[in-house]
Amino acid sequence: MANYWGNNAGIGDLPPYVKAAFQLFRNYDGKHGAFGDTAVKAAPADRSKASLFAATDSKHPGRLTVVAINKDQHASFDAKLDIKGGGYGKAQVYVLDGSEAEVRTLPPVEIEMNHLEYRMPPLSATLFVCTR
Numbered sequence: 001m002a003n004y005w006g007n008n009a010g011i012g013d014l015p016p017y018v019k020a021a022f023q024l025f026r027n028y029d030g031k032h033g034a035f036g037d038t039a040v041k042a043a044p045a046d047r048s049k050a051s052l053f054a055a056t057d058s059k060h061p062g063r064l065t066v067v068a069i070n071k072d073q074h075a076s077f078d079a080k081l082d083i084k085g086g087g088y089g090k091a092q093v094y095v096l097d098g099s100e101a102e103v104r105t106l107p108p109v110e111i112e113m114n115h116l117e118y119r120m121p122p123l124s125a126t127l128f129v130c131t132r
Contacts, residue, residue, distance in 0.1 A: 016101030016102075017096075017101045019101070020096050020101050020102055020103055021096060021125065023103050024067070024094060024096050024103050024125055024127055025067070025127075028094045028103055028127055028129070029094070029105070033129070034057075035053075035055055035065045035067065035127070036054075036055030036056045036057035036058075036063065036064065036065040037055060037056075037057060037058055037059070038055055038056045038057070038058055039053075039054070039055050040054045040055060040056055040064070040085075041054070042054035042066065044068075048071070049070070049071055049072060049077060050068060050069060050070055050071060050077055050079070050120075051067075051068070051069040051071065052066065052067070052068050052069070052081075053066070053067045054066045054067075062087075062131060062132040063129065063130065063131055064083065064088060064129075064130040064131075065127065065128070065129055065130070066081065066083075066091075066127070066128040066130065067125060067126070067127050067128075068081070068118075068120060068125070068126050068128070069124070069125045069126075070120040070121065070122060070123060070124050070125075070126075071123070072122055072123065073122055073123045074122050075122055076119050076120060076121055076122060077119070077120045077122075078117065078118075078119050078120075079116075079117065079118045079119070079120050079126070080115070080116075080117050081115070081116040081117075081118075081128070082114060082115055083111060083114045083115070083116060083130065084114065086114040087132045088111045088114070088130040088131060088132055089110070089111055089131065089132060090108045090109065090110055090111060090130070090131060091108060091109050091111055091116060091128040091129060091130040091131070092105070092108045092128070092129040092131075093105070093106040093107065093108060093109060093118070093126060093127070093128060093129075094106070094126070094127040094129070095120075095121065095124055095125070095126050095127075096124060096125045096126075097121040097122070097123065097124035097125075098121070098122070098123055098124070099121075103127075109128075111130060116128065116130075
């Protein structure tokens with residue numbers, strides 16, 4: 001559940017980065033693509049450097065959504081995700097970072113032997129939409 005108690009505005013009137021953060025979870029692809037509805041266990045190796053959230057999607061069996069957050073303001077972070085319950089072959093990538101207040105679609109990455117590696121920009125949130 002997400003809340004914004006800022007300026008009492010509707011979603012269209014939110015500050016640009018706040019609006020983009022909501023879009024990363026509720027409309028990442030501009031076609032109402034949303035973060036999954038069933039949470040699954042996810043934990044980063046170092047909570048001081050990164051946060052990690054994951055969920056499956058009951059409306060789209062075989063889809064796993066993972067949001068990884070690089071907390072460092074200056075350094076990139078090499079994310080290394082081990083995905084249990086495998087069978088996932090690739091992940092579409094959506095990023096929100098300091099370059100602009102919009103969710104950007106980047107090229108998909110391969111998931112090999114239940115393992116995904118990705119270099120995350122400083123102070124960014126990256127959504128991986130994993131499919132079988």
